[in-house]
Amino acid sequence: xxxxxxxxxxxxxxxxxxxxxxxxxxxxxxxxxxxxxxxxxxxxxxxxxxxxxxxxxxxxxxxxxxxxxxxxxxxxxxxxxxxxxxxxxxxxxxxxxxxxxxxxxxxxxxxxxxxxxxxxxxxxxxxxxxxxxxxxxxxxxxxxxxxxxxxxxxxxxxxxxxxxxxxxxxxxxxxxxxxxxxxxxxxxxxxxxxxxxxxxxxxxxxxxxxxxxxxxxxxxxxxxxxxxxxxxxxxxxxxxxxxxxxxxxxxxxx
Numbered sequence: 001x002x003x004x005x006x007x008x009x010x011x012x013x014x015x016x017x018x019x020x021x022x023x024x025x026x027x028x029x030x031x032x033x034x035x036x037x038x039x040x041x042x043x044x045x046x047x048x049x050x051x052x053x054x055x056x057x058x059x060x061x062x063x064x065x066x067x068x069x070x071x072x073x074x075x076x077x078x079x080x081x082x083x084x085x086x087x088x089x090x091x092x093x094x095x096x097x098x099x100x101x102x103x104x105x106x107x108x109x110x111x112x113x114x115x116x117x118x119x120x121x122x123x124x125x126x127x128x129x130x131x132x133x134x135x136x137x138x139x140x141x142x143x144x145x146x147x148x149x150x151x152x153x154x155x156x157x158x159x160x161x162x163x164x165x166x167x168x169x170x171x172x173x174x175x176x177x178x179x180x181x182x183x184x185x186x187x188x189x190x191x192x193x194x195x196x197x198x199x200x201x202x203x204x205x206x207x208x209x210x211x212x213x214x215x216x217x218x219x220x221x222x223x224x225x226x227x228x229x230x231x232x233x234x235x236x237x238x239x240x241x242x243x244x245x246x247x248x249x250x251x252x253x254x
């Protein structure tokens with residue numbers, strides 16, 4: 001059985017880690033390099049960087065921060081936000097990232113997934129899906145940091161992304177982002193049951209039980225979280241011990 005992963009997510013805006021709720025009410029948290037290094041030392045399985053305003057502001061990603069971080073952390077580093085071209089993939093991977101996450105650009109041109117997978121390998125290509133549940137209960141895809149509705153069904157898009165060559169799907173549930181009432185179990189499970197690649201759940205972690213629920217009931221391969229780690233509300237080794245004691249296979253370093 002493959003070990004389930006715990007992944008701290010660092011949303012970066014103008015060189016600083018920030019956090020909000022439902023993609024709004026953004027507040028400053030910390031320096032990204034220092035925080036990433038600390039999570040690496042504490043036993044995180046991966047680190048994810050999202051430049052949360054790069055796509056909306058149509059600017060390049062923070063390559064300098066990626067380069068410094070890659071030298072400081074001992075775990076895989078995924079970088080996303082502002083990825084628009086194959087050249088952007090190349091820059092981020094050359095800067096030291098292990099995987100590149102694409103979101104808005106993939107919706108605009110799905111072939112970028114296929115081209116990146118063919119050039120760099122599917123293991124480097126992460127399809128990040130920002131999804132919001134509408135009044136009819138359907139989960140729909142949004143782009144530009146949750147600002148733009150696409151009219152696309154989230155499950156159908158995940159399946160298409162896998163077919164194009166994405167090696168991993170990250171589901172960012174906007175409805176539960178930063179609310180800390182638990183991950184969106186049903187949509188995560190539905191996507192996990194419809195694709196063969198790993199699915200990473202994002203949005204809603206508040207207590208250790210939420211991680212257990214999403215990794216077991218939600219069938220996620222990894223759980224991504226931000227606030228609970230940034231504010232030291234959940235300690236990494238304690239979380240992993242809790243998960244292990246409740247039947248979840250995890251990598252423990254302590």
